[in-house]
Amino acid sequence: MAPTYIRLDAKAEFCELSCSFYRAMLVWQEFWITGDCDGRGDPVSNPDGPLDHDLFLLCARDTVKLLRNHPSLALWVGGNEQIPPKDINAALKNDLRLHPFFQTVLGENGKSTTELSPVLKDPSQYLDGTxxxxQGSLWEGFADGKGGWTDGPYEIQYPESFFKDxxxxxxxxxxVGSVGMPVAATIRATMPPEGWQIPLFKDSDGYIEEVPNPxxxxxxxxxxxxxxxxxDQILLYGTLKDLDDFCLKAQLVNYIQYRALLEGYTSRMWTKHTGVLIWKTQNPWTGLRGxxxxxxxxxxxxFYGCRSAAEPIHVQLNLSTYFIEVVNTTSKELSNIAIEASVWDLEGTCPYYKTFENLSVPQKKTVPIVEMKYPKSKNPKPVYFLLLKxxxxxxxxxxxxNFYWLHLSGGDYKLLESYRKKKIPLKIISKILIKGSTYEVHMHVQNTSKKPDSSTSTLVNNFASTQSDDDFDTSSVELTHENSEDNNGVGVGVGLFKRIFKSFAKENEGLKVTEMNGSDVGVxxxxxFSVHASAAGHKEGEDTRILPVHYSDNYFSLVPGEGLPIKITFEVPPGVTPRIALQGWNYPGSNTVH
Structure with missing residues (x-):
């Protein structure tokens, strides 16, 4: 089980998120000593801050009593990027000392020993004890452990850099953080037209410098x-046309950046790294950064790139070594498992297909399995897709x-620009369940383009139950060939989808089948997906999105013949009729699917 770490920062306005979006949440709890207010600045604002030390300690002890029984609380931290004044720090160290039961000492033989002092056995003598x-976020095992400014970086990286020693x-x-542009609709909804201008790109000693508008x-x-x-990582995709083009290509980079950030850390988890917190998950104002x-x-x-990388059990490509790795953060060994690796080109063919069977991965271990040979093979494609299962x-x-889009060393993604003209057929089977103002939409999205070679088709989409309780459990979903039909001629997929809904709906009617036609074969x-209010009564150009929305997955790709279940949940304001739209790299515009 891989935990999620939420950092409740002394700066108060932000949270930080780490390692996993699954199962458990652990809280890093800081007290109110922040470099923004105390002990730093020019001139120094208040080197002995806070002003009233007794009041601070009274509040701190109340806070401990308030939170100490929460199982998600991981640790106490004196200050953000600095330590409290000596008297406060000493008092907190004493108040929050560990009960000996939680102190593990390694003896000479390497075995753990615990010595309980007769005086200290009573837990009531401890404010927490567990x-x-x-004393600070950069001390005692974090960063360099000595308070040095060794956190970060907070800027764009080459994806492979995250994997390097x-x-x-x-x-x-x-x-640690990176970029974080939102979609164009958010820019238009939160900024005046002067803020819709994309950056200027100017040469700077062989590199491109992005010059943003004021x-x-x-x-x-x-x-x-x-x-x-x-x-520049956006210009890898070609010349930029406008705000929509910039923000769409920014999402491609966002996905790659945060997936690589976490995969790079988990690649060396337990050998070099013990943890990482991402700064930051959100902007309480309209910040255009991580x-x-x-x-x-x-x-x-x-978000979805990070969540993919944070799976408790995860298959990934080391972008530095090109080894396929399996990450097992759970407490159980994986055995009798296999990996399917398939490469798909822009013509819709599969030039590389391999399975690696009879694998095992110990608990809490990242194991390199095999090197991907395709980039070193004869006549590799300059841009290609890789699907790992x-x-x-x-x-x-x-x-x-795990789905990647990749280019050869020293190359770029400019060939993807012409790929936007590909018309790949999709079939979307969906059903909406409504309870009060809550909408729950279950979809099965399938790429129905013909598989070029049955011997290279991906295995059935039969997902193990590793999702959270809120996710669509697809353990019974099995994808059959898209040409198979039931007695109604609708397709076996609908019949399977009806069986899925038997677990939560008495009536199996109301399934909607949406087909997006196309004659091309490919990814x-x-x-x-996005959710919108119906267009009636809205002005042209107005942001019609309904927010927030929870998606079990988004910004995803499907190879020929592959299908994926998606669950969408949202609240609808009174009097509003929602519609669900689909867009994609080769699906321009807003295509209503339900």
Whole structure:
């Protein structure tokens, strides 16, 4: 079980999120010593702050009593990027000392021993006694452990850099971040027209420098290039046309950045790294920097890239070594598992297909399995897609699915621009359940383009139950060939979908089948759902999105013949009729699907 770490920062307005979006949540609880207010600045604001030390300690002790019984509380932290004044720090260390039962000492033989003092056995003598107190976020095992400014970076990186040994040299990084542009609709909804201008791109000693408009600059825009260090990651996709084009390509980069950030850390988890906290998950104002959901609560693609990488059981590609790795953060060994690796080109063919069987991965371990040979093969395509699936050999249940778009070393993604003209057929089977103002939409999205070779078709979409309780349990979903039909001629997929709904609906009517026609064969790339209020009564150009919305997945891609279940949940304001729209790299416009 991989935990989620939420950092409740002394700065108060932000939270930080780490390692996993699954199962458990752990809280990093800081007291109110923040470098923004106390002990720093020019001139120094208040080196002995806070002003009233007795009041501070009274509040701190009340806070401990309030929170100490919550199972999600992980540790206490004195201050953010600094430590409390000596008297406060000493008092907190004493109040929050560990009960000996929780103190583990390694003896000479390497075995753990616990010595309980007769005087200290009574838990009532402890304010908490069950959790560690550290004096500051950069001390005692975090960053360099000595308070040095060794957290970060907070800027664009080459994706492969996250996997390299010199990216971050300490075990636990309490803050690291990257870019975070929202979609164009959010920019238009939160900024005047002067803020809709995309950055200027100018040469800077062989690198591109992004020069944002003044409004973006005021809102702390983090560029997608770093002159002298990182070439522009948006321009890898070609010349930019307008705000919509910039923000769509930014989502591609967002996804890659945050997936690589976490995969790079989990690649060395338990050997070099012990943890990482992402700064930050969200902007309480319209900041244009690291974020997983924007000011209006719409998730960026970075959220889904991070969530993919944070699976408790995860298959991934090490972008530095090109080894396929399996991450097992659970307490149980994985056995009798296999990996399917398939490469798909822009013509819709599968030039590389391999399965690696009879694998096992120990508990709490990241294991490199095999090197991907395709980039070194004869005549590799300059741009290609890679689909990895980790599954049980006994019943083909999928444990992890991971989709990459890649280019050869020294190349770019400009060939994807012409790929936007591909018309890939989709079939979407959906049903809406309504309870009060809550809508719950269950969908099965399938790429129905013909598979070029049955021997390279991906295995059945039979997902193991590793999702959270809120996710659509697809353990009974099995994808059959798209040409198979039931007695009604609607397709076997509908029959299977009806069986899925038997667990929560007495009536099996109301399924809607939406087909997006196309004659091309290939990957349905970077599909993105959104929920809108019906157009009636809205002005042209008005933001019609209903927010927030929870998606079991978004910004996803499907290879020929592949299907994926999606669950969408949202609240609808009174008197509003919702519609669900689908967009994608090769699905322009807003295509209503329900």
């Amino acid at each position: 959790r560690v107190y550290i 010199d990216f971050y040299k300490y075990g636990f990084n309490p803050e 409004i973006w600059d005021y809102h702390k825009f983090i560029p997608y290039s770093k002159p002298g260090k990182v070439h 974020q997983f959901y924007d000011h209006l609560h719409d998730q960026t693609a970075g 980790l599954y049980y050999m006994s019943d083909n249940r999928i444990l992890s699915r 349905a790339f970077f599909l993105h």
